[in-house]
Amino acid sequence: MEFPFYDEPNTAAIICRHVMRGEEPVLYVSHDEDDGMWQFLCGKTAHETGDGRLVSLKFVFDLDNSVSALRDMPCGYYAVRESQTGRWAVRKR
Template sequence: MRLLDKFKKKGFESENVKPENSEEIIVDRFPFADAPNTACFTCRHVLEEHKPILYVSHDEDGYWQFLCGGSHKEEDARVVSLASILNIDETMGDLAGLDYGECAEAEDAASDWMVKCTLSEGMK
């Protein structure tokens, strides 16, 4: 079972997460179709260790994941707003057009994104 599925099984709801430093995001220019306070998943590596985001998925059920691209355990998961992700890395707005079921990966922070898969990866 993917980590995301474990969160949903526990009754996690994806709405109304207060973005950190939300004043930094200008709603008129918010690139995602989802609201700035939409909850999404990241990992402690991105949030606490400041590793670059190298894996992004927009799951079939609408959830977003912004991960470091490494291996994860359940305790590595963090829930933040889309606005918070843009505060961490504003280039994530370039991936706002990912359709449901699509993901994108990069080899490192300087690499181009490759849109290539559906749901089989991410937080497992």
């Protein structure tokens, strides 16, 4: 699948260690309003500062192609879903 985001593939993104290790799916995505940073989290576990990892947006896309459904999500919005195959619910902060 071709990289679908408008941001460059090497755009920095935050991913939680649970998703990175394959322990949990991406269930929460934030496109931060203040800096445009993307965050991809499991949404189930309380996170400590040390749980975050800095990766490229392409790394996240390669890990889970289903995040491509959020390619048009503007800054200041977040999306949640119940499971890896669930539909994304996009909401404004």
